[in-house]
Amino acid sequence: MLDRLMRSAAALALMGGAALAAEDSITIGMVLEPPGLDPTAGAAAAIDEVVYANVFEGLTRFGPDGSVRPALAESWDVAEDGKVYTFHLRTGVTFHDGTAMDGEDVKFSLDRARAEDSANAQKALFAGIESVEVTDPQTVKVTLTAPDGNFPFNMAWGDAVIVAPETIADAATHPVGTGPFRFTGWTQGDRVEIERNPDYWGEPVAITKATFRFISDPTAAFAAMMAGDVDAFPNFPAPETLAQLAADPRFKVIVGSTEGETILAMNNRQPPLDDVRVREAIAHAINRQEIIDGAMFGYGTPIGTHFAPHNPDYVDLTSISAYDPEKSKTLLAEAGVADLKLRLALPPPTYARRGGEIVAAQLAAVGIQTEITNVEWAQWLEQVFKGKDFDLTIVSHTEPADINIYARPDYYFQYARPDFVALMDRLTLTTDTSDRSAILKEAQEMIARDHVNGYLFQLAKTGVADARIEGLWENSPTQANDLTAVRWTE
Template sequence: MKKLFNPALAALLVSTGMAWAAPDAITVGMVLEPPNLDPTAGAAAAIDEVVYANVFEGLTRFGADGAVLQGLAEAWEVSADGRIWTFFLRSDVKFHDGTTFDAYDVEFSLNRARAEDSTNAQKPLFAGIDLVEVFELGNIVITLKEPDGAFPWKMAWGDAVIVAPESAATLATNPVGTGPFVFSEWVQGDHVTLTANEDYWGGKPALARATFRFISDPTAAFAAMMAGDVDAFPNFPAPETLPLLAADPRFKVIVGSTEGETILAMNNKLAPLDNVKLREAIAHAINRQDIIDGAMFGYGTPIGTHFAPHNPDYVDLTGLSAYNQEMAKKILADAGLSGIKLRLALPPPTYARRGGEIIAAQLRAVGIETEISNLEWAQWLEQVFRGKDFDLTIVSHTEPMDIDIYSRPDYYFQYARPEFVALIDKLKGTTDATARSELLRQAQEMIAKDYVNGYLFQLAKTGVANAKLVGLWENSPTQANDLTAVHWVD
């Protein structure tokens, strides 16, 4: 929404004793439109970018710094053996449709997420639950199969939000949660609008209305910012224009970190990529810095495994897949691999489309041809993520601390080496911090040495906002545009 300042009107308001009111609405730009609005039944990050902490809430939640905070549970405790978790629930919460939130909603949500027919994209988060019991309306007791010190962290994910049985069936198009904003409308292909929840348990938010506009084209995104058609673009798709925006006093550029490991994903079970030597050659053919510079205009941190560099347990393994085209050619020759042609499926984000062209040229230089296909997000989810019908693809995995996806046999890049699965199983049952760090080191090294994927860079969070807008997250500990604390200042 464009905001115009009229000096004459301002002077009139002051002279008549009227206070100058700050805007109470915001228009947020997003690159991708969510395929649906149910975070418990979809894998797309764009879903959480609209509804996490805004429409839906979980027992716990992530704060701006990544800390696990209170959510619908105001406190929790764990038994001495680490298996029984008791969450004490808030008593003054209602869903947006007026139904009361209580422990039965928690029981329903967790059992729905872990059910055999569950469509939850992060079903493994709930696999450790053995029993969910309602002892009182104000608390819920969750018994785990094994000790899990990370359980409150798992409950903070967008996939673990609490929903009501009365509205669960229609959340995809009519999301009903307990959060500070209520779903108002979805004009597909254009925007989603939320309005303030007047009865929010945490107090009415400063914003009366929030509109998420979908602008995938980088040029159009820049034009929308310059025209004032959007107030903020938390994940701005045109990093090449950031210096121009930073020099304009109307805007502020916000650069932070994300949980987004950007990878050249490879289909490990599909020939010829089931050959580790081909995957190794591909890894050495890739010049990460060229991709960061060419696709992200210098924004991004090189990675050599599926782990965030800002995490204290990160191991720098970039040397295992250092850029060396001669080595890549030799590996291919020694393995008798020639005439390789692979399909490269690219989803809409600019890092994928721009990065894909660069990678295709780098692979061609060592004798590997690629056939590029540009897919829309829904098509990518259906063909690549669910259907596993691909050779190569580029995507940022924005879920926090998600190295365990490599242990899932049905995950789209199809790795699940038994030794890795055993390692993750051991990690899940380990609560000692030192022991967990050692297991995470082993996990990072195993997937790096198996060249499961081409590890490119950690996605930077490059955002732009109106200079008078405060409260937006600088970093992205999870995929969210939390508007809870966002407000305008003079």
């Protein structure tokens, strides 16, 4: 009887969802709430999950297949020396406050991102810019210090969106962009709301209103889907329920790949983790498949380096850090380490909290004790990412093709081996595809053999949606819930 009542309640809730569908609105579930809504001043993936391609746009953008496409720049030319990019901007583009977007806004955005006091989390994307010149309101010339065939790719990141000087100060709480949706409200701890921009320069979107609801608890996420409180959950945190949802004709399960290298990050300058033998011991203590099965219910691909398996330049290096607990014990003895206790900071995502418990048990089996601390996302960003106050943490790096972060001396796991930095410098100057591939493969092997981090798995994109919704991304070439092609069907 109770089961029938629950099914009836779910059906009524779904009817409510159908009414929303008729109004062309949608509610999207997200695990994490963004700490702010300015993608040019924050590292959290949740920022882009709300605003990328929806509220903010860049000169270029990523398509759902990972390709780089025109956005605010309808085209661009590259000088023969590969150092000068001339971007031709679209006409008739306005910000959500009604002011025109032109070359001066592009110059402001790029100069701000590359400034010495820039708070941009991906400042390296702009490091090669020598100057930005506005030749006329619709044309911007960017001169680089060296050739970089990857520059249009860099400009597609969420960190490179175009903003206006008049509104950037309040962007964290009231973002003003040029996108097909405009920001309407943020109820902190619960939701962000956006609505269709009637003055959008491009093709109007089908959705008139979108709400992003923040539900980190897997059980609550499942209940929200079943009750119709959420129409789609593109990164669903309860993989153990996917089979049940897939069997229900009201829903469809969307499984794809992401750019999310999930790692057991180690503080490479914190003794004894500054000893490669200790880091290697930790790596060999990890049973990747056990983590994938136990934390992700089988969804995920084992990785042995910081590179996406679907990338054509990926090298399978899992054998370098294969599960071998006896080798772990031997390495710890060689390093003279006994009774080791390390701090393990776990942010809210399911892969971290559930995976962290499994990792802790695996490390304990080789004699390494862990003190687990569950931290909220804002605390993780402040303490771990910015403050580097940690020993171990588990996080998924969802930025596209981001192996270059290992060359940054101030990055939170603090590696930046000079040989690796030199490799990344060579990569920037290399345009030949085969040569770039060779450098990337060498880079993957270097960090794998240095055991910079414990490489766990590539995060699968496991999404759930109302069966009538079309246009959600199957894969995640960047961290985004792009709603520009989403629509309801009958």
